[in-house]
Amino acid sequence: MNNRVxxxxxxxxxxxxxxxxxxxxxxxxxxxxxxAVGDARPFTLLGDGWFDVAIxxxxxxxxxxxxxxxLAIIVFTFKILPRDLKAIVARxxxxxxxxxxxxxxxxxxxxIVLKISFSDIALAIPPYVPTLKDGFWTMLSGLDLENxxxxxxxxxxxxxxxxxxxxxxxxxxxPRVRSAIVSDGNVGAFASAVVAGSALAVSVVCVALLAGxxxxxxxxxxxxxxxxDFLYVAAYLSSLRIAxxxxxxxxxxxxxxxxxxxxxxxHWRPTLLMLVxxxxxxxxxxxxxxxxxxxxxxxYLNQFLLGIGVIGEPLTILxxxxxxxxxxxxxxxxxxxxxxxxxxxxxxxxxVEAAEDLxxxxxxxxxxxxxxxxxxxxxxxxxxxxxxxxGEFVIPSLLGGSNSIMIGKxxxxxxxxxxxxxxxxSVAVILLLILIIPIVLFQRNEQKQREIDG
Numbered sequence: 169m170n171n172r173v174x175x176x177x178x179x180x181x182x183x184x185x186x187x188x189x190x191x192x193x194x195x196x197x198x199x200x201x202x203x204a205v206g207d208a209r210p211f212t213l214l215g216d217g218w219f220d221v222a223i224x225x226x227x228x229x230x231x232x233x234x235x236x237x238x239l240a241i242i243v244f245t246f247k248i249l250p251r252d253l254k255a256i257v258a259r260x261x262x263x264x265x266x267x268x269x270x271x272x273x274x275x276x277x278x279x280i281v282l283k284i285s286f287s288d289i290a291l292a293i294p295p296y297v298p299t300l301k302d303g304f305w306t307m308l309s310g311l312d313l314e315n316x317x318x319x320x321x322x323x324x325x326x327x328x329x330x331x332x333x334x335x336x337x338x339x340x341x342x343p344r345v346r347s348a349i350v351s352d353g354n355v356g357a358f359a360s361a362v363v364a365g366s367a368l369a370v371s372v373v374c375v376a377l378l379a380g381x382x383x384x385x386x387x388x389x390x391x392x393x394x395x396x397d398f399l400y401v402a403a404y405l406s407s408l409r410i411a412x413x414x415x416x417x418x419x420x421x422x423x424x425x426x427x428x429x430x431x432x433x434x435h436w437r438p439t440l441l442m443l444v445x446x447x448x449x450x451x452x453x454x455x456x457x458x459x460x461x462x463x464x465x466x467x468y469l470n471q472f473l474l475g476i477g478v479i480g481e482p483l484t485i486l487x488x489x490x491x492x493x494x495x496x497x498x499x500x501x502x503x504x505x506x507x508x509x510x511x512x513x514x515x516x517x518x519x520v521e522a523a524e525d526l527x528x529x530x531x532x533x534x535x536x537x538x539x540x541x542x543x544x545x546x547x548x549x550x551x552x553x554x555x556x557x558x559g560e561f562v563i564p565s566l567l568g569g570s571n572s573i574m575i576g577k578x579x580x581x582x583x584x585x586x587x588x589x590x591x592x593x594s595v596a597v598i599l600l601l602i603l604i605i606p607i608v609l610f611q612r613n614e615q616k617q618r619e620i621d622g
Contacts, residue, residue, distance in 0.1 A: 285593035319400035422504030430512035488567035504549035511545025
């Protein structure tokens with residue numbers, strides 16, 4: 169019990185320290201104070217860095233002084249709690265520790281990137297004007313969304329809102345269209361497709377009409393959705409297209425592999441599982457580089473096809489989107505195979521045997537029994553492939569050409585070639601907000617699966 173309480177207070181102290189750092193860095197304009205001192209700094213013989221060190225120690229001492237009364241209040245409150253409530257608080261604190269730690273490691277980099285995204289580019293090191301230099305409230309009063317407007321974030325946001333509105337409207341319209349078109353409860357595949365298509369068409373048309381009406385009533389919204397440079401929106405759309413297509417082909421290849429592994433003899437399964445995991449024993453960069461030697465004009469694939477007479481001249485595969493698809497499917501195939509295999513291995517084979525005994529063909533038994541039971545693994549695999557592929561940088565840079573525009577390449581260009589950190593940070597923030605959608609859906613799917621498994 170004492171160890172739990174001690175651990176809880178250690179975690180609480182870390183969070184108070186981080187909160188205090190955020191407070192001192194944002195609400196106290198120490199940067200302005202440093203500029204005011206300028207060349208009047210005393211003791212210049214100590215070097216130029218002494219003043220920054222002094223400011224850091226001032227922040228640390230102020231932070232300790234701020235946390236002392238807060239810790240005293242927390243300790244007093246904890247002591248007067250009932251014993252059973254103390255145990256609950258200690259247990260929950262210990263359980264939440266790793267999640268809170270991961271959250272801090274996410275929020276701190278995100279906060280830094282978000283801060284830079286509101287800055288202006290400058291010929292300096294680092295190459296931007298600090299926005300928190302004059303304090304947090306001063307930054308808010310002069311908040312500039314120019315970087316987000318430049319990359320077309322307004323159009324991306326408007327498209328996201330329209331998509332959410334269309335999905336919400338579809339969930340409302342679908343039951344009504346279903347009851348209007350289909351009279352009885354038994355709905356075939358064709359009737360289901362007609363109902364879904366009709367509901368989707370009605371939802372999209374209604375959302376489009378509403379968007380057009382808002383544009384006519386509020387012309388200022390037109391400036392919000394303007395796209396000064398289509399490069400960034402094109403990169404988002406291209407990344408989305410490549411991620412979706414790659415996920416589809418990864419599923420198309422990964423599902424049969426996982427199915428074969430789950431249906432193999434039990435003594436062969438560890439070996440097959442090791443073969444799937446084996447590529448992780450090699451560097452990711454080396455594996456991608458190896459595909460250059462395979463897909464190039466003088467590579468092994470073209471030499472093999474020329475040798476057997478299938479083609480008369482070498483194929484141009486490298487530096488195309490085809491090479492990007494091949495690289496992504498190869499790299500992320502284990503992430504698709506493993507969750508599907510885990511779902512299929514848990515399935516009771518007697519269900520398929522019972523379906524076949526009742527007259528189902530092998531395909532019908534698979535479609536009615538195996539496919540629904542493997543759905544959680546398919547969803548998990550698709551998310552595990554789609555989420556990292558959307559921001560992929562290495563594969564399109566090494567295997568793709570100039571036409572393979574993905575948001576990861578754009579981020580690299582802005583950060584390291586153009587040295588435009590504010591615009592690059594804006595692109596990264598929008599990408600992160602887009603990725604939140606599949607991450608949340610993935611978490612909801614995992615939660616539902618845990619509830620089903622009991």
